[in-house]
Amino acid sequence: MTRRHTSLAALTAAALTIAALTGCAGITDPFSRVHSESFDSRADAASGWVGVPMPEWLPSDASDIRTTATDDETNAVIAFTGSEPSGCTTAARSSLPFDGRYGGFEDASELPDEVLRCGPYEVHEMPEGWLAWFTATETGETPIS
Numbered sequence: 733m734t735r736r737h738t739s740l741a742a743l744t745a746a747a748l749t750i751a752a753l754t755g756c757a758g759i760t761d762p763f764s765r766v767h768s769e770s771f772d773s774r775a776d777a778a779s780g781w782v783g784v785p786m787p788e789w790l791p792s793d794a795s796d797i798r799t800t801a802t803d804d805e806t807n808a809v810i811a812f813t814g815s816e817p818s819g820c821t822t823a824a825r826s827s828l829p830f831d832g833r834y835g836g837f838e839d840a841s842e843l844p845d846e847v848l849r850c851g852p853y854e855v856h857e858m859p860e861g862w863l864a865w866f867t868a869t870e871t872g873e874t875p876i877s
Contacts (some may be wrong), residue, residue: 806868
């Protein structure tokens with residue numbers, strides 16, 4: 733085996749090891765034009781949120797917070813456990829999560845008619861916690877625009 737083939741084989745093995753240890757989301761996210769983060773607590777999220785500011789409605793006892801958003805922030809999904817979000821109102825559901833990595837709806841019969849409207853996000857209680865999503869309705873719209 734030539735030196736070049738040995739280097740290529742070592743690089744491939746390292747990439748496969750990283751994928752096995754970290755899971756595929758971190759590896760594939762750049763190719764999907766999304767970014768994903770996870771936080772143990774709301775305090776951790778407050779200091780490490782990426783993209784737009786962390787939603788204020790996220791409850792103080794939120795934990796196991798996972799978020800994925802498109803790089804342009806026009807779509808986002810947030811999953812967390814904890815209390816019901818604060819400062820929200822009940823409203824008709826108007827969109828769907830763009831990404832199902834944190835759970836979702838198997839078929840149309842599971843879609844909620846009503847959700848909590850927390851600012852620009854729609855939030856729904858799921859068996860394993862809460863699922864929130866933002867879907868732009870205009871070009872370039874983000875949760876803070």
